[in-house]
Amino acid sequence: MDLAELSARAAITDALFRYCRGVDRMDRAVALSLWHPGGRADYTPWYDGDAEGLMDYLWEAHATLAAHAHQVHNVLIELHGDRAASEAYYTAVLRLETPSGRLIDRVVRGRYLDTWSWRDGAWGVEERRVVHDIESVTDARTSGKTDGGSRRDTADPSYAVFTNWRG
Numbered sequence: 348m349d350l351a352e353l354s355a356r357a358a359i360t361d362a363l364f365r366y367c368r369g370v371d372r373m374d375r376a377v378a379l380s381l382w383h384p385g386g387r388a389d390y391t392p393w394y395d396g397d398a399e400g401l402m403d404y405l406w407e408a409h410a411t412l413a414a415h416a417h418q419v420h421n422v423l424i425e426l427h428g429d430r431a432a433s434e435a436y437y438t439a440v441l442r443l444e445t446p447s448g449r450l451i452d453r454v455v456r457g458r459y460l461d462t463w464s465w466r467d468g469a470w471g472v473e474e475r476r477v478v479h480d481i482e483s484v485t486d487a488r489t490s491g492k493t494d495g496g497s498r499r500d501t502a503d504p505s506y507a508v509f510t511n512w513r514g
Contacts, residue, residue, distance in 0.1 A: 352426055355424075355431065355470065356424050356426070359422075359424055359431060359463060359470050362381050362472075363381070363419045363422060363433070363435050363461075364419060365377055365378075365380060365381065366380075366419075367417040367437075368505075369381075370405060370409070370415075370417050371415060372498070372499060372501070372503050372506075373406065373409060373410075373500055374500075374501065378405070379398060379399065379402055381471065381472050381475075382471055382473075383464065383471035383472065383473060385397065386398040386471065386472050386473055386474065386475070387473070387475065388400075388401040388475045389475065389477065390404075391477070393408075398475075409441075412441055412442055412443060413442040413443065413444045413450065414497075414499075415440065415442065416439070416440045417437060417438070418438045418439075419437050419459070420435070420437075420438070422434075423435075429464060429465040429466075430464055430465075431462075431465075431470065432460075432463070433460075433461045433463065434458055434459070434460055434461075435461070436457070436458050437456070437457055437458065438454065438456050439454070439455045439456075440453070450486065451484060451485070451486060451487060452485050452486075453482065453483075454482065454484075454485075455482045456479075456481045456482070457477055457478050457481075458477070458478045459475055459476075459477055460478060461474070461476075462475075
């Protein structure tokens with residue numbers, strides 16, 4: 348692998364990680380930075396449309412959760428000049444609190460299938476299709492809120508560590 352290919356792979360992988368961070372911190376600009384303007388997102392059966400509409404959908408849905416955490420792993424990237432394709436496995440843990448106070452963890456595992464392009468000096472997703480592989484729902488055994496300092500906004504301690512990581 349030459350330096351250009353290594354750089355492209357690192358930039359694509361970083362964008363995938365940044366997306367999860369943006370969703371978990373509910374930082375719309377960071378999550379949206381995965382896509383080029385006009386990018387498409389197929390999260391069927393929940394959402395199919397443009398990336399900005401996906402952010403509207405996710406923000407509304409995630410605001411109702413007690414907590415959530417997204418991870419990306421097993422990232423495969425295929426490069427073709429200024430185009431690329433990737434498959435990234437993901438795990439999303441969504442903690443719901445029922446009206447009775449019962450805590451439920453919904454764990455969704457699947458894959459992000461992305462087509463990328465190099466545009467205006469950056470890699471960005473043109474189209475994303477989400478494939479859901481497996482899901483489980485269990486009772487949570489701990490509180491829905493953490494006392495470890497985690498926040499779903501810019502008050503999260505990580506914002507004090509990173510000084511220039513947006514977009």
